[in-house]
Structures are given as C-alpha cells and as structure tokens.
Amino acid sequence: MEKVKILLDESDIPRQWYNLAADLPTPLLPPLGPDGNPVSPDMLAPVFPMNLIEQEVSAERWIDIPEEILNILYRWRPAPLRRAVYLEQHLDTPARIYFKDESMSPPGSHKPNTAVAQAWYNKQFGIEKLTTETGAGQWGSALAFACQLIGLECKVFMVRISFDQKPFRKVMMQVWGANCIASPSSETNAGRKVLEEMPDTPGSLGIAISEAIEAAVTDPTGKTRYSLGSVLNHVLLHQTIIGLEAKKQLKKIGEKPDIIIGCAGGGSNFAGLSFPFVADKINGADITIIPVEPTACPTMTRAPFVYDFGDTACTTPLLAMHSLGHAFVPPPIHAGGLRYHGMAPLVCQAIVEGLLEPRSYHQLESYNAAITWARTEGFIAAPETSQALAAVIDEAKKAKEEGKEKVILFNYSGHGLMDLSGYDAFLSGKLVDYELPDKELQKYLKDLENLPKAEMRKSGKW
Amino acid sequence: MEKVKILLDESDIPRQWYNLAADLPTPLLPPLGPDGNPVSPDMLAPVFPMNLIEQEVSAERWIDIPEEILNILYRWRPAPLRRAVYLEQHLDTPARIYFKDESMSPPGSHKPNTAVAQAWYNKQFGIEKLTTETGAGQWGSALAFACQLIGLECKVFMVRISFDQKPFRKVMMQVWGANCIASPSSETNAGRKVLEEMPDTPGSLGIAISEAIEAAVTDPTGKTRYSLGSVLNHVLLHQTIIGLEAKKQLKKIGEKPDIIIGCAGGGSNFAGLSFPFVADKINGADITIIPVEPTACPTMTRAPFVYDFGDTACTTPLLAMHSLGHAFVPPPIHAGGLRYHGMAPLVCQAIVEGLLEPRSYHQLESYNAAITWARTEGFIAAPETSQALAAVIDEAKKAKEEGKEKVILFNYSGHGLMDLSGYDAFLSGKLVDYELPDKELQKYLKDLENLPKAEMRKSGKW
Numbered sequence: 001m002e003k004v005k006i007l008l009d010e011s012d013i014p015r016q017w018y019n020l021a022a023d024l025p026t027p028l029l030p031p032l033g034p035d036g037n038p039v040s041p042d043m044l045a046p047v048f049p050m051n052l053i054e055q056e057v058s059a060e061r062w063i064d065i066p067e068e069i070l071n072i073l074y075r076w077r078p079a080p081l082r083r084a085v086y087l088e089q090h091l092d093t094p095a096r097i098y099f100k101d102e103s104m105s106p107p108g109s110h111k112p113n114t115a116v117a118q119a120w121y122n123k124q125f126g127i128e129k130l131t132t133e134t135g136a137g138q139w140g141s142a143l144a145f146a147c148q149l150i151g152l153e154c155k156v157f158m159v160r161i162s163f164d165q166k167p168f169r170k171v172m173m174q175v176w177g178a179n180c181i182a183s184p185s186s187e188t189n190a191g192r193k194v195l196e197e198m199p200d201t202p203g204s205l206g207i208a209i210s211e212a213i214e215a216a217v218t219d220p221t222g223k224t225r226y227s228l229g230s231v232l233n234h235v236l237l238h239q240t241i242i243g244l245e246a247k248k249q250l251k252k253i254g255e256k257p258d259i260i261i262g263c264a265g266g267g268s269n270f271a272g273l274s275f276p277f278v279a280d281k282i283n284g285a286d287i288t289i290i291p292v293e294p295t296a297c298p299t300m301t302r303a304p305f306v307y308d309f310g311d312t313a314c315t316t317p318l319l320a321m322h323s324l325g326h327a328f329v330p331p332p333i334h335a336g337g338l339r340y341h342g343m344a345p346l347v348c349q350a351i352v353e354g355l356l357e358p359r360s361y362h363q364l365e366s367y368n369a370a371i372t373w374a375r376t377e378g379f380i381a382a383p384e385t386s387q388a389l390a391a392v393i394d395e396a397k398k399a400k401e402e403g404k405e406k407v408i409l410f411n412y413s414g415h416g417l418m419d420l421s422g423y424d425a426f427l428s429g430k431l432v433d434y435e436l437p438d439k440e441l442q443k444y445l446k447d448l449e450n451l452p453k454a455e456m457r458k459s460g461k462w
Numbered sequence: 463m464e465k466v467k468i469l470l471d472e473s474d475i476p477r478q479w480y481n482l483a484a485d486l487p488t489p490l491l492p493p494l495g496p497d498g499n500p501v502s503p504d505m506l507a508p509v510f511p512m513n514l515i516e517q518e519v520s521a522e523r524w525i526d527i528p529e530e531i532l533n534i535l536y537r538w539r540p541a542p543l544r545r546a547v548y549l550e551q552h553l554d555t556p557a558r559i560y561f562k563d564e565s566m567s568p569p570g571s572h573k574p575n576t577a578v579a580q581a582w583y584n585k586q587f588g589i590e591k592l593t594t595e596t597g598a599g600q601w602g603s604a605l606a607f608a609c610q611l612i613g614l615e616c617k618v619f620m621v622r623i624s625f626d627q628k629p630f631r632k633v634m635m636q637v638w639g640a641n642c643i644a645s646p647s648s649e650t651n652a653g654r655k656v657l658e659e660m661p662d663t664p665g666s667l668g669i670a671i672s673e674a675i676e677a678a679v680t681d682p683t684g685k686t687r688y689s690l691g692s693v694l695n696h697v698l699l700h701q702t703i704i705g706l707e708a709k710k711q712l713k714k715i716g717e718k719p720d721i722i723i724g725c726a727g728g729g730s731n732f733a734g735l736s737f738p739f740v741a742d743k744i745n746g747a748d749i750t751i752i753p754v755e756p757t758a759c760p761t762m763t764r765a766p767f768v769y770d771f772g773d774t775a776c777t778t779p780l781l782a783m784h785s786l787g788h789a790f791v792p793p794p795i796h797a798g799g800l801r802y803h804g805m806a807p808l809v810c811q812a813i814v815e816g817l818l819e820p821r822s823y824h825q826l827e828s829y830n831a832a833i834t835w836a837r838t839e840g841f842i843a844a845p846e847t848s849q850a851l852a853a854v855i856d857e858a859k860k861a862k863e864e865g866k867e868k869v870i871l872f873n874y875s876g877h878g879l880m881d882l883s884g885y886d887a888f889l890s891g892k893l894v895d896y897e898l899p900d901k902e903l904q905k906y907l908k909d910l911e912n913l914p915k916a917e918m919r920k921s922g923k924w
Contacts (some may be wrong), residue, residue, distance in 0.1 A: 004536045007469050009553040074466045075548075075840050086611075104566065108879070109492045148837050149548075168882040175885050194681045326838075375610050378537050378568040417879045420630040422677070423637050 002085050006098075006249040008078035014244035015065055017237045020275040020346055022061035023282050025353055025459035028233075028345060029320035032307060036452045039317045045124040047226050049125035052118060055234035063237065067118075072116045073269060076105045080193070084411075086376040094254065095399035097392060097410040100246045100273055101440050105221035107172070109382065109414030110269045111142030111229055113236035113436055118227050119146040122327040128223040129153035131215045133183065133208030136162055136336030137169025138382075138414060139229035144178030157183035157191075157211045160203035162336070169418060190214050191420035204329065205340070206312020212313060230266025231310060231344045233317070244386045247276055259288060259395050261304025261410040262453065263387040264291035264300065264358075265337045267344030273411040275346075279354055281462070291347060291358045293393045294366075296434035297330040299323065299343045300351055302356035302441065307340060307454045320454040321348040324436075325444030331434040332365050334422030335383040341444075354462035362433040366428040369414070372382070383422045464547050466709045468560075468711040468768025470540035473529040476706035477527055480700045482737040483525035485744050487815055487921035488806060490695075491782035494769060498914045499780045508679045509688045511587035512719045514580060517696040525699065527579075528660065534578045534611055538567045539703070543711035544874075548838040550782055550858070555860035559716065559854060562735055571633070571876030572692055573604030578702035580583040581608040583665050586751040590685040591615035592676045595645065595670030598624055598798030599631025600844075600876060601691035606640030608798030617675045619645035620654075622665030624798070631880060645670040652676050652775065665770040666791065667802070668774020675777060693772060693781070693806045707739055708871060714803025719749060721857050724871040725849040726753040726762065726820075727799045729806030735873040737808075740817055743924070748753065753809060753820045754853045756828075758896035761805045762813055762820035764903065769916045770804060782784035782916040783810040786898075794827050796884030803906075818923035824895040825850040829888040832878070833857050845884045 030038040038206050041053045047055070084097040122130060130152055133142025140156035147154035160366055163170060163182040165183035172181040183203050184191035192209040194201060201207075214225035215241035221247060228235060250256065260277050262270030270291045281287050293300055299322045308323035310316035323342045350356050365385070370386035372393065373379065381389060392410050399406040416423065425431045466819045483490050489706040492500040501516045510518070517525060517628050546559040562571035584592060590613055596602025602618040609616035618640055625632060626645040645665050647651035650723040654735045656663060660860075663669075690697060712718065722739050724732030732753045743749050755762055770785035772778035791802035813906035825845070832848035834855065835841065843851060854872050863866040878885065887893045 003472050005472060007471075009469075010465050059701065065902045105841065131835075143838055146596060150886055167886070170887045171882040171889070172842065172879075174889050175833065175842055175882075176840075177837060232516075375639060377609055378611055378638075380634065380637055381570065417630075418635075420633040423631070427633070427636050 002083060004083050005252055006081040006117070007243060008248060009038040010074055010078070013070055013073070013078050013250060014241050016062040016274050017065060018240040018244060018279065019058060019061055019063060019235060019237055019436065020242050020278060020350070022059050023059045023279050024349055025282065025461060026456055027459065028349060029447065029456055030453055031319055032299065032318035032452055033317055039393045047213060049122050049127055049225055051121045052175060052234050053417050055237055056232055066120065069117050069120050073113070078126055078245045079104055079242070081246055083345065084201050084320055085354055087373065091393065091396050091400065093396040093400040095406045095408050097396060097408045098250065098255070099410050100242050101412050101449040102242060102269065103412055103415035105377070107138070107142040107145050108418065109138050109142065110242060110272060110411070112145055113241055113272065114229065114235045114268065115142040115146035117238040119143070119152055120400065121149050121152040123152055123385055126223065127152065129219070130227045130361055131155045131157070131212040131224060132227045133157045133205060133212045133228065135159050135205050136357040137418070138337055140180060140460055141169055141176070142229070143171045143227055145172040147178065154178035155215060157208040158186065159183055159205060159208050160201065166418070178236055183211050190215045204312060206251055209311040210313040210315055217342040229238050230268040233346055235268050235344070236275065236344055236346055239268045241277050241410060242272040243274060243276035246273060250409070255407050257409040258406040259408045260287060261388050261391045261395070261408065263338060263384050263413060264290060264293055264347065265340050265384060266346040267291070269411050269413040271344060271347055281355055290391055291356055292387045293360050294333050294335055294338050294387060295360040295362045295400065296323070296333045296436065297339055298436060299341065301360045302436070305348055305352055305454050306448050307452045310342060312390045318451060319345050320456070321345050322351065323448070324441065325447050327447055328444045333434065334425070335363065335366070335387060335417065338387065343360060349456065352456055353458055361387050364431055364433050365387040366390045367431065369425070376404060382413065382416045383419050385413045427457045464545060466545050467793055468543040468796050470653060470707060470710060472536050472540070475532055475535070475540050476703050478524040479527060480524060480702040480706060480738050480741065481520060481523055481699055482740060482812070484521050484537050485741050486811055487744065487885070487923060488811065491916055493779035493781055494914055495779055502515045503769055509675060511687055513583045513587055514696050517699055518694055521735055526756055528582065528751060531579055531582050534843050535575070539635070539787055540707045541704070543708055544550065546621035546839055549835065552834070552838045553858050553862065555858040556866060557858045557868045559858060559870045560712065560717070561872050563874050564704060564853055565841070566699050566729065569600070569604040569607050570879065571600050571604065572701060572704060572734060572873070573601050574607055575703055575734065576730065577604040577608035578698040581605070581612040581614055588685065589614065589687050591617065591681070592687060592689045593617045593618045593674040594618070594689045594691065595667060595674045596856055597621050597667050597801065599628055600799055602642060603634040603638070604691065605689055606635040606638040609640065610638040617677060618767055619647065619670040619717045621645055621667060621670050622663065627866070628843065630702060636720060641759055645673050647673060652831065658813045660704040665818040666774060672774040672775040672777055692730040695805065695808055697730050698733040698737065698806055701730045702737050704873065705736060705738035708735060710737050712871070717869050719871040720732055720868040720871045722749060722751045723850050723853045723857070723870065725800060725846045725875060726805065726809065726847060727802050728756055729809040731873050731875040733806060733809055739871065740812055743817055745915035748840040751818050753818055754847060754849045755822050756795050756797055756800050757824045758795045758898065759786070759801055760822050760898060761803065761823045764853055764898070766907065767810055767814055767918070768910050769914045769917050770910055772804060780913060781807050782809050782918070784813065785910070786903065790906045795896065796887070797825065797828070798847060799846040802851065805823055807902065808913055810919065811822040812873055815920055821853055823849050826893055827896050829885070842878045843874065844878045845881050847875045
C-alpha cells in the first residue's frame with residue numbers, strides 16, 4: 001500500500017510568499033482609474049490599509065510571512081498533501097494523483113490563508129473593523145474566523161438569496177463573532193437605493209461589494225477597511241503558501257508534477273497552488289497547468305482580455321482581465337464561488353502568455369466527478385472543487401489511454417459539507433447545465449466598448 | 463511558539479486494538495436472555511456475523527487490526543494530536559491541553575473507526591447488506607461511508623424528527639450510496655404498528671433500533687445483518703485505536719496525561735480514548751479519567767447499575783449497565799448522540815470499580831465552552847464534544863487555582879458543521895437546561911424491578 005498522506009512538520013512551513021508578478025515575462029498591466037490613468041496607491045488608501053496596498057503593487061519575488069501569521073496558520077497548516085490511491089485504483093490509471101487538502105481549515109477551504117493575513121495587516125495598521133461581501137458564505141466565514149482570532153470587528157454583507165437559503169453559513173459567522181446581514185440592506189445608500197427600486201430583489205455579489213466598500217469608506221472613525229477574498233494580487237500572494245508547501249512535500253517523495261489543476265472563480269486557490277510551479281515553467285519545466293471554470297461562466301475560455309470593472313456597479317478601478325462584462329449575471333450554478341464575471345489579472349496575464357491551459361466543465365459532469373470522488377476517496381467536495389475533480393478524472397483517463405505514468409497535482413480547495421443542497425439536487429435529477437449563448441455574451445461585451453483597451457503582447461515563449 | 467500538532471506517520475499506526483475486558487479487575491457481567499440466563503454467541507448470530515460476536519465475547523487483551531481495515535483508515539488516520547495553546551493562553555492556565563482530533567474523518571467524527579471495521583468483518587463473513595438506526599445522523603453517515611468503500615448495501619432507519627429537521631445528513635448518506643428512510647416506516651412490522659397507533663409520531667431511537675434489527679433478521683436471503691454504533695464491547699474495541707495513537711504521540715513529546723476527558727452517550731468515543739490509559743491506571747498510574755454526560759440524561763451520575771434492555775421495545779438482551787430505564791425518553795437537548803438511557807457495560811463496570819469519575823454538565827454551559835473554543839482554537843465542535851469541552855475548561859481553571867502544570871488530554875470526537883442549528887438556538891437565547899426530577903427517574907426505574915439484578919463487587923483498589 002502506498003502512503004496516502006505526505007505531511008510536513010510545522011518547522012517546514014514556508015516562511016515567504018511567492019509573487020508571480022516578479023517573474024511574468026510581460027509586466028502586469030496596472031489598474032486604471034475612471035480617467036484611464038493608472039491608479040496610484042494613495043487612491044486605494046480609503047479602501048485598503050497601506051501595508052496591503054504595498055503588497056498589491058509589489059514586484060518583489062519573495063515576501064516574508066510574519067511569524068504571528070504563521071502562528072495562526074499552524075492550526076491547520078502545513079496542510080496534508082494526499083495521494084488519491086483509491087481513485088487511481090478505481091480508474092485503473094497509471095497516473096499518480098496528488099492533492100493538496102485545503103478543506104482541513106476550520107472554515108473548510110483555502111480562504112483563511114488570506115483572511116488571516118489580511119486581518120493581521122489591517123490590525124497592524126491600526127484598523128479596528130473589516131467589511132466584506134460574501135455569496136455562498138465561504139469567504140465571509142473565513143474572514144469572520146480570522147477577525148475573531150486577531151481581534152477585529154467583522155461585518156459581512158451576504159447576498160440575500162444565500163442569506164435565506166444557507167442560514168448555517170450565517171450561524172458559522174456568528175459563532176466567530178461576526179455581524180452578518182443580508183444585502184441589499186438599509187444600512188448603506190447603495191443598499192437603500194436598490195431596496196427602493198426592487199424591494200424583493202434576491203441581491204447580487206455586485207450590490208454586496210458596493211455596500212461593503214461604502215460601509216468601509218464612510219465610517220467616520222477612519223478605522224474601517226474593506227477586504228476582498230480573491231482576484232487581487234495580494235490575495236493570490238497569500239495563497240501561494242499552498243503551492244510552496246506542495247513543492248516541499250513532492251520533493252520529500254521524489255515526485256515532480258506533469259499536470260497541475262485547480263478550479264478558478266476569482267483565481268485565488270488556483271493561483272495559490274500553481275504559481276510556484278508557473279515559475280518553474282517560466283524557467284523551462286515541462287508542466288501543463290490547467291485552471292478550470294464552469295461552462296456557465298466561461299471567463300477564461302470564451303471572454304476577451306480587456307479592461308473592466310471588478311463589480312457590477314462600476315465603482316472599482318478597471319482591471320486588465322478576461323471578462324464577460326461587469327453586467328454579466330452568471331446562471332444559478334451551485335459552484336457559487338465560481339460565479340464571477342472576471343478573473344484575477346495575474347492569472348489572466350499568465351493565460352495571455354500561454355503559460356496556462358484553461359478549460360471548462362458543465363456542472364453535471366462536475367457532480368458526477370464529485371460522486372465518484374466521494375465513493376472512492378470518501379471525501380465530499382465543495383461544488384467549486386468538483387470542477388477541478390472533473391478535469392483530474394479526464395487527465396487520469398487520458399494517461400491510461402496513453403499508457404503514461406503522469407503525476408497529477410490538484411488543489412482540493414474545500415469540502416462540501418455546507419453545500420449538500422447541490423448534491424441533493426444532483427442526486428434527485430433536478431440539476432441542469434447552462435451554456436452561454438454567443439449573442440448574449442456579445443451583448444454584455446458591448447458595455448466595454450468605451451473603456452480603455454488592455455493591450456499586452458505575448459512573449460511567445462510557450 | 464509551542465508545536466500545536468503532533469503527527470504520526472502511517473507506519474506508526476497501531477496494529478492491534480486493546481480490549482479492556484482482559485484487564486478489568488472484576489469479570490464482565492454477561493448479557494442475559496429473557497430467561498435470565500447468559501446469552502450464547504449462537505443466539506446473536508441472526509443479528510451479527512460470528513467474527514464480530516467472537517470479538518464481543520473475547521477476553522483477549524490485544525486483537526490484530528486487519529491490514530485491509532488500516533488501508534481504509536489511512537484516509538484520515540493516524541489522527542492528529544493537537545495542543546490547544548490558544549485556549550491555554552486565553553485561560554491563562556499552567557495546564558497543557560492536548561486533544562485527539564477525530565473530527566478529520568470524512569463523516570466528521572470518531573464513528574467511522576468502528577463503522578469501517580464492522581463493515582469489513584461483515585463482508586468477510588459473506589454478508590451483503592447492513593441495517594442500522596441513526597438519531598442525529600452521525601452514526602448513519604459513518605456506516606454509509608464505510609459500506610460504500612467496502613462494497614456493502616446500507617440501509618439506515620433515521621428517527622423521523624431528525625430526518626425532517628436535518629435533511630443534509632440524509633444527503634450525506636445518499637452521496638455515499640446508502641438508502642436512508644424515516645422511522646417509523648411502513649417497511650417493518652414494528653414500524654407499521656407504531657404508525658397505526660401514532661401516525662404523527664416524531665419517532666425515537668428505540669423504534670428505529672427495532673426496525674433496523676427486524677429488517678436484518680427477516681431478510682430471506684440471510685445475507686443481511688445489523689450494526690450498532692456504540693455500547694457493545696466490539697464497538698468500543700475498535701475505537702481504542704484513538705487512545706493507542708494518543709499514547710504514541712504523547713510519548714513522542716515526553717508527556718504523560720494527568721487527566722483524561724471524553725463525552726459519553728453510549729460510551730464509544732470516551733472508551734476509545736481512555737481505555738488504554740485505564741489499563742495504566744489498573745497498573746498503578748495516577749490518572750483522573752472523566753466521562754462527561756448531559757445533566758439532562760444522567761446515566762452515569764444518577765442511575766443505578768442494573769440489568770436493563772438496550773432498546774425501548776425490550777427486544778435486545780439484558781445488559782449490565784447504569785440505566786435510567788429503557789422507557790426513559792431524554793429531553794430534546796442538541797447533543798443528540800448523548801441521548802441514550804444506558805451506557806456501555808465496559809464503561810459501567812469501570813465506574814463501579816472506581817476507575818472513572820463521571821461528571822455531568824448542562825447544555826448552556828457546554829455551548830458556552832464551545833463558543834470559547836471556537837473563538838480561541840477556531841474549530842466548531844459537535845454539541846456532544848462541547849460537553850467534554852466544558853469539563854476541560856473547568857479542569858484547566860482548577861489547575862490555575864492550584865498552580866499545577868497538569869496535562870489534560872481529551873477526545874475531540876467530532877465537528878459541529880452539521881449541527882449549527884444548536885449554535886443558532888444558543889446564540890439567540892432560545893436554549894434551556896433540563897434537570898431530571900428524582901420522582902420521574904424513580905418512575906422509570908420501577909420498570910426494572912422484575913429484571914435480574916446486576917451484582918458486581920468492587921475490587922476496592924481505587
């Protein structure tokens with residue numbers, strides 16, 4: 001019997017984060033303000049603390065992880081690297097499948113890796129309270145957890161429909177001392193405006209973002225900031241501890257990955273695992289790196305690389321990214337964490353460079369993969385993670401067809417214990433697939449015609 | 463910073479279970495049939511496979527764990543031993559608090575340790591299907607998980623009120639391929655009888671046990687058996703891997719426990735952690751060993767040591783145990799896994815011997831402890847586990863008062879992610895405590911007057 005867990009001692013935890021911006025062959029296109037000029041760090045100061053803004057714009061390759069942050073991460077890190085021997089046996093594949101298990105954190109996903117770091121830097125900067133938005137609740141509960149342990153107040157604007165449908169996520173946040181309210185709320189101008197116009201709206205991530213930012217920047221004490229759970233450079237930076245640990249673990253057993261897979265909504269769990277290996281690829285390693293998205297929200301696989309707003313209400317700076325258009329409302333797939341119109345600029349530039357090979361899967365195929373997973377490995381995956389599982393199973397089957405002993409590494413970004421309603425719908429045959437009609441996509445992209453163009457040349461190396 | 467995780471390599475997993483029956487100073491009182499005579503192994507054969515019956519009656523000290531069972535347990539075992547340094551800091555206690563983390567198994571508790579073993583032995587014996595009952599769903603989902611991985615059909619009779627209130631536990635079982643139905647059902651004589659008399663009954667564990675046993679013994683193929691998640695000797699035996707791992711882990715860091723704590727409903731998680739240390743106590747070690755139960759269901763702390771039935775319908779053999787009477791219906795506390803009128807005979811004989819010091823806590827105090835736990839250690843505990851946490855915090859405070867560097871070890875038997883409704887009720891002030899009036903207790907105990915008496919002398923050593 002092969003070993004199924006490769007563990008690292010606490011003393012082997014990585015002590016620096018890896019910043020891909022330092023190694024991308026083409027420099028990162030900067031965020032732009034409404035005037036089309038690059039946003040200066042000062043302009044972000046009402047929203048984020050300066051120490052995180054510095055990380056956001058940093059071109060340093062390695063950034064030290066403060067000891068106090070590590071002391072909190074030790075609760076569940078280093079995270080196990082596991083080998084999926086039971087899935088391998090079931091598929092009768094010559095591939096060796098490894099996964100980084102991020103589901104072991106108290107909130108159940110990779111999200112606390114950055115939530116803890118962001119809360120800590122805000123605290124250091126003298127901030128007393130963080131606001132954020134959450135859709136399905138994975139990010140909101142991670143930030144609630146981090147703020148509780150670090151001693152910050154936390155206010156979460158949760159999309160109304162999720163607030164009503166997933167009451168237990170709200171309870172989790174309350175257990176960790178956070179104040180979670182339904183969005184749109186009557187506490188902000190943005191929320192009141194929507195409620196007046198559409199009192200019965202189910203809410204949206206776009207509205208919740210507007211509320212959370214407004215609540216942060218209008219706090220008269222000046223001691224409140226906003227926190228985002230994906231997309232931005234500093235968020236992806238904090239997640240690279242995943243890939244850095246995985247590298248050490250694979251080295252311990254003498255393995256090198258041929259294929260790396262992660263699901264991508266805003267891009268943070270995918271980037272966290274893959275960026276340290278993207279660096280190897282830039283330096284010549286032969287690795288196939290696959291971000292996976294839902295076919296229903298095909299940002300990387302069908303949307304152009306453009307400048308677009310990060311939110312529906314057009315209040316954020318313009319980011320250079322693949323975007324379906326800021327007005328795009330993804331269909332109600334269960335992988336709520338992947339329902340985002342854009343994608344992290346760092347991930348997108350790596351795509352334009354040809355370093356990544358994005359792929360999309362329908363939700364029915366993803367749930368099929370998740371059921372195979374649960375019935376072989378025994379773990380119940382988050383709906384987002386199931387998208388990665390579909391690609392893993394495909395690649396393992398391909399290795400069998402080719403008769404090749406490939407090493408597949410993927411990110412098991414979270415468990416699905418808080419998302420069993422999706423499994424229920426799948427098992428009772430109530431789930432359907434969605435495909436975005438090209439006409440509809442073109443309609444959303446029209447909104448971008450008057451925005452600055454994102455122009456980046458590929459270095460053409462890959 | 464102290465290390466917060468003490469890990470064992472897979473190669474260090476214990477390869478034998480420990481059987482306390484071999485070391486109890488007084489021999490175990492045998493189960494009795496309706497005629498008052500000891501039950502023979504043959505009489506149990508329609509209910510359990512003979513290889514498990516042999517374990518049930520075994521007096522061997524060590525029983526080998528088959529390699530195939532270990533291969534399944536490796537998914538989450540060896541389980542981490544963790545140190546609760548953040549709780550220690552919060553309490554400012556000189557005590558060092560360690561906990562065995564059984565919440566990391568796919569179903570989220572210690573239950574799969576025996577579910578896997580039971581499913582495996584049944585499969586070996588040629589059995590094709592297992593039936594069981596479940597209350598809150600923790601045991602049912604563990605057996606569903608085990609049967610799926612081992613290749614058995616699984617049918618779970620889930621108490622109607624839980625079936626309706628906790629639909630996600632049912633979905634978990636379905637993900638693992640089990641058939642979960644509400645009890646009372648129309649599929650058994652026992653169920654139909656109850657439905658005729660009380661069509662709107664919320665069901666009970668007693669009824670569900672009767673249905674599950676009937677479904678097993680009446681299967682005309684003879685290939686179905688029944689499985690129980692606690693109380694019996696072989697179930698406790700399978701759980702001793704917890705304490706045996708903990709011993710190795712403590713040895714690794716040069717620690718010896720002064721106090722051992724576990725919550726106890728049927729007794730299996732408590733026994734699993736503590737029995738290997740009870741052996742040390744029998745051999746002279748100075749350890750305080752505390753099983754904790756809800757004040758609302760005070761089996762160990764207020765009930766006499768008697769012969770009583772294991773189920774409400776009086777269909778099981780008579781077991782020598784502390785019992786509140788088989789007709790006792792525990793109040794609706796959220797720690798559903800601790801709502802049982804009896805207690806494992808092995809635990810009870812150790813109590814009579816003076817080896818254990820049982821204690822009870824109210825649920826409000828337990829939830830208070832769980833909130834302290836979540837806000838320091840960051841993990842959300844099962845309501846059952848919270849009872850143990852209340853005792854841990856008390857003992858850590860006592861160590862501070864006494865200025866003693868005590869080592870406390872407890873069993874973190876499961877997470878509370880599927881039980882957040884209890885936290886919701888607590889946080890919104892809707893929970894109440896229950897105390898069993900003595901008059902009511904005496905009423906239930908009257909049912910036992912005509913049953914054989916359990917007579918055991920203490921050896922008087924402790």
